[in-house]
Amino acid sequence: MRGADELRRAAEFVVVPALALAISAAIFSAILLAMGQSPAAFFQLLWRGAFGTAFSWQNTLQRAAPLILTALCVALPARAGLMIIGGEGAFVMGGLAAATAALPLLGWAPAPLVLLLMAIAGTAAGALWIGLVGVLRHRRGVNETIASLLLAYIAVAVLSFLVEGPLRDPASPNKPSTHPIGAETMLGPIPGTSVHWGLVAGLIACLAAHVLISRTTTGFAIRIAGGNPHAALGQGLPVGRLLVLCCLLAGAAAGLAGFFDVATVHGAANVSLVAGYGFTGILVSFLARHNALAIPPVAILFGGLSAAGGLIQRRLGLPDATVALLEGVIFVTLLTSETLYGRFAIFQPRGARQRP
Amino acid sequence: MPEAFTIPAARGAALEAIGLSKRFGAFQALDRVSLKVPAGEFHALLGENGAGKSTLVKCLMGFHRADEGEVLLDGREARIRNPREAQALGLGMVYQHFTLVPSLTGAENLVIARRNAPAVIDWAAERRRLDAFLDRTPFRVPLDRNVGALSAGERQKLEILKLLYLDQRFMILDEPTSVLTPAEADEMLGHLKAMAERGEITVLMITHKFREVKAFADAVTILRHGRIAGSGRGLTTREMAAMMVGEAPGPDKGKAVQPLRREMPRSHEPALELAGLFAEDGDGRPALRGVSLKVAAGEIVGLAGVSGNGQNALVEACCGQRPLTDGQIFVNGRDFVPTRRAFDEAGMFVVPEEPLRNAAVFGMSIADNIAFRRFEKPPLSRRGWWLDRRAISAAGRELMARFRVAGPSPDAPIGALSGGNVQRAVLARELSSERISVLVVANPCFGLDFASAADIRARIVEARNNGAAVLLVSEDLDEVLELADTVAVISNGRITYKAPIAHVDRGSLGVYLAGGSDG
Numbered sequence: 001m002r003g004a005d006e007l008r009r010a011a012e013f014v015v016v017p018a019l020a021l022a023i024s025a026a027i028f029s030a031i032l033l034a035m036g037q038s039p040a041a042f043f044q045l046l047w048r049g050a051f052g053t054a055f056s057w058q059n060t061l062q063r064a065a066p067l068i069l070t071a072l073c074v075a076l077p078a079r080a081g082l083m084i085i086g087g088e089g090a091f092v093m094g095g096l097a098a099a100t101a102a103l104p105l106l107g108w109a110p111a112p113l114v115l116l117l118m119a120i121a122g123t124a125a126g127a128l129w130i131g132l133v134g135v136l137r138h139r140r141g142v143n144e145t146i147a148s149l150l151l152a153y154i155a156v157a158v159l160s161f162l163v164e165g166p167l168r169d170p171a172s173p174n175k176p177s178t179h180p181i182g183a184e185t186m187l188g189p190i191p192g193t194s195v196h197w198g199l200v201a202g203l204i205a206c207l208a209a210h211v212l213i214s215r216t217t218t219g220f221a222i223r224i225a226g227g228n229p230h231a232a233l234g235q236g237l238p239v240g241r242l243l244v245l246c247c248l249l250a251g252a253a254a255g256l257a258g259f260f261d262v263a264t265v266h267g268a269a270n271v272s273l274v275a276g277y278g279f280t281g282i283l284v285s286f287l288a289r290h291n292a293l294a295i296p297p298v299a300i301l302f303g304g305l306s307a308a309g310g311l312i313q314r315r316l317g318l319p320d321a322t323v324a325l326l327e328g329v330i331f332v333t334l335l336t337s338e339t340l341y342g343r344f345a346i347f348q349p350r351g352a353r354q355r356p
Numbered sequence: 357m358p359e360a361f362t363i364p365a366a367r368g369a370a371l372e373a374i375g376l377s378k379r380f381g382a383f384q385a386l387d388r389v390s391l392k393v394p395a396g397e398f399h400a401l402l403g404e405n406g407a408g409k410s411t412l413v414k415c416l417m418g419f420h421r422a423d424e425g426e427v428l429l430d431g432r433e434a435r436i437r438n439p440r441e442a443q444a445l446g447l448g449m450v451y452q453h454f455t456l457v458p459s460l461t462g463a464e465n466l467v468i469a470r471r472n473a474p475a476v477i478d479w480a481a482e483r484r485r486l487d488a489f490l491d492r493t494p495f496r497v498p499l500d501r502n503v504g505a506l507s508a509g510e511r512q513k514l515e516i517l518k519l520l521y522l523d524q525r526f527m528i529l530d531e532p533t534s535v536l537t538p539a540e541a542d543e544m545l546g547h548l549k550a551m552a553e554r555g556e557i558t559v560l561m562i563t564h565k566f567r568e569v570k571a572f573a574d575a576v577t578i579l580r581h582g583r584i585a586g587s588g589r590g591l592t593t594r595e596m597a598a599m600m601v602g603e604a605p606g607p608d609k610g611k612a613v614q615p616l617r618r619e620m621p622r623s624h625e626p627a628l629e630l631a632g633l634f635a636e637d638g639d640g641r642p643a644l645r646g647v648s649l650k651v652a653a654g655e656i657v658g659l660a661g662v663s664g665n666g667q668n669a670l671v672e673a674c675c676g677q678r679p680l681t682d683g684q685i686f687v688n689g690r691d692f693v694p695t696r697r698a699f700d701e702a703g704m705f706v707v708p709e710e711p712l713r714n715a716a717v718f719g720m721s722i723a724d725n726i727a728f729r730r731f732e733k734p735p736l737s738r739r740g741w742w743l744d745r746r747a748i749s750a751a752g753r754e755l756m757a758r759f760r761v762a763g764p765s766p767d768a769p770i771g772a773l774s775g776g777n778v779q780r781a782v783l784a785r786e787l788s789s790e791r792i793s794v795l796v797v798a799n800p801c802f803g804l805d806f807a808s809a810a811d812i813r814a815r816i817v818e819a820r821n822n823g824a825a826v827l828l829v830s831e832d833l834d835e836v837l838e839l840a841d842t843v844a845v846i847s848n849g850r851i852t853y854k855a856p857i858a859h860v861d862r863g864s865l866g867v868y869l870a871g872g873s874d875g
Binding site: 006214215216217218219220221223224227228230231233234235236237238 | 672675676677694695696697698699700706708713714715716717718719720724727728729731732737740741742743745767
């Protein structure tokens with residue numbers, strides 16, 4: 001009986017998002033038809049480009065890795081009742097800090113030490129960036145959604161300023177960058193694949209976040225504070241400090257993603273860091289309903305969408321933004337589907353249904 | 357439509373309600389209530405919270421359909437099925453809370469309130485007509501300023517102007533002066549009284565303030581427990597208070613708990629001491645104006661009061677949900693700052709009203725909600741950081757049984773429970789500690805059936821018998837009189853009365869509840 005009830009509740013969290021995805025596919029098909037394209041061909045190519053071959057799988061995972069971490073940047077504060085949408089800023093600051101931290105060490109320090117210090121610098125920079133949002137919210141009541149979004153733009157501006165100014169490597173005339181950390185320092189892929197270690201870090205971070213939220217006393221306090229701050233105050237819980245803690249951890253995750261982007265892909269900080277991973281992470285977190293364990297599969301789905309973008313562009317002659325449009329449709333449908341929870345009697349536990 | 361703005365032609369209607377009854381489920385909110393308000397009368401409607409005043413006027417205004425009875429307007433039967441029909445018949449209402457749009461000016465508010473407001477408004481013409489309209493009313497309100505920038509008194513006058521403007525000349529006012537200063541209240545009621553005397557309007561005013569009834573009302577009707585407790589003209593404050601709070605309870609009432617009481621050796625040091633508490637409400641208006649109160653171990657102090665006199669702010673201030681602007685709370689002689697450690701060390705527990713809103717997390721399980729006070733302690737967690745979910749679930753199951761929480765399972769979300777069961781779950785959390793030294797409880801039995809209420813009251817008395825200092829904040833006077841060792845009254849953010857239960861007489865208590873000193 002109890003098992004059946006739990007199954008019902010769990011089923012709701014699978015069926016409703018699946019329904020939302022199906023509806024977005026239908027809407028997007030209509031758009032494709034209006035453009036004179038065949039939806040069948042589109043979704044077939046989408047599948048092939050994302051998951052059809054070993055190469056596309058690796059490409060997908062490669063793109064999923066930063067999304068897992070930037071999604072955590074949304075999911076953790078969301079559990080504390082905060083809506084942070086500025087993971088992009090922490091991602092950029094993390095990458096910038098990692099690249100900058102490497103500069104004085106290049107040439108004499110061993111690569112593992114350089115990478116370790118880069119990781120620490122990137123994580124810390126991201127943590128402080130979103131932590132600042134938490135402090136502003138806690139101390140001054142500044143809306144965290146707006147503050148984090150605007151700080152993301154500031155982060156991009158800081159990046160441009162530094163790589164075009166004080167930190168510019170003179171050897172980068174076309175694309176202003178920091179001094180490259182060098183191929184010998186860069187982090188290689190997971191052996192036997194082209195996927196970088198950020199994926200592993202992301203999976204570990206999700207597991208850690210899940211344990212923190214659902215198995216520790218701190219996570220319990222965060223859930224109380226996020227679910228009803230008024231009640232949390234009545235229990236003497238330090239609501240403000242819990243919010244700031246969540247923001248710090250969230251920013252650390254996005255900053256770590258920025259570090260991996262520099263250490264494995266670009267080898268230096270430049271505007272390539274501003275690739276929208278922070279913003280796509282918002283979609284991922286929402287589709288995962290801010291559940292850390294649901295983030296990796298959803299991130300892989302979105303990684304697949306973006307991995308297939310190139311193929312779709314080449315084969316169907318559709319503009320590059322087509323996949324972004326699909327992502328947008330999914331996001332809106334998904335937000336709308338939030339209103340469906342609790343509407344279907346079949347998912348309700350039997351006991352609850354009989355209440356007066 | 358210039359007719360809409362001429363006052364002299366319009367007259368206040370006469371209203372008669374005959375045998376109105378209204379049930380909500382098992383609760384009889386109105387029981388054959390009859391009321392007669394002749395044209396041009398200023399009629400006051402008195403009663404405690406839950407006496408049925410609001411239900412009565414909501415039936416008149418068409419928000420509720422009465423189960424039985426009829427309403428006559430000017431002697432003709434009126435079928436009022438919804439508020440729109442009531443307004444069309446000239447019945448208008450001013451609510452306790454403002455209904456104007458704060459970001460619009462007074463003039464804009466008036467014009468958009470009109471049902472036939474045109475899509476394109478000729479403001480110059482409207483202003484001329486509004487000025488002509490204003491000239492014929494005694495109220496002076498600046499119509500060019502945003503309503504948000506007006507004082508409470510001006511806003512309330514504008515609400516009344518709106519009724520006049522819409523030609524709703526039977527005015528139902530629901531505690532119209534609760535947000536006004538006494539001077540503002542007197543000015544506004546004085547104008548209404550004069551207009552009523554000229555026969556331009558008829559007024560039915562819900563109030564708790566005997567002073568206003570005596571100064572302005574021609575006649576008064578008093579409700580108690582959904583029935584007419586009395587009515588008349590020129591009643592004294594004492595007579596009205598007696599009707600409002602009822603006769604002293606019969607010999608068998610209140611005795612249910614009495615045998616459970618045990619005399620406690622009262623310590624001279626209060627376990628809970630509130631020293632000059634000041635706090636503001638959500639809009640920055642003063643809610644507590646220097647509340648000082650002492651509760652000894654083994655004593656229940658029952659704090660009675662009409663709702664909205666600062667009780668909410670007081671309970672929230674005690675448990676850290678509302679900052680104090682001044683004053684201090686002492687628990688067992690030590691300054692109490694509401695941190696988690698302080699709650700724990702002091703043995704302080706709080707059961708606020710509306711527990712689902714104020715003390716529970718909707719999406720978390722019943723067992724989790726019950727664990728809020730001690731989740732970081734063994735056996736619910738290990739080494740202070742690792743939750744033992746099985747232990748939380750087991751502890752939840754045990755307390756659900758002990759406090760008779762009827763729910764599907766301890767792991768079901770607390771939002772799936774009925775109101776009474778949420779209340780029990782929160783009580784299970786706050787009353788199950790071995791060492792309760794201070795307990796603050798607000799309206800613990802609101803909306804519960806008789807058996808549940810008796811059960812919860814017995815548990816509160818049990819906590820007292822075990823040595824807890826209990827501050828019971830309740831809008832139910834019978835509950836206070838039944839449980840309290842000491843009775844206090846809060847009025848307008850101040851403690852206006854405090855006496856041992858043996859010295860309390862219902863009549864004078866009613867006067868304090870109504871905010872009057874005596875008269």
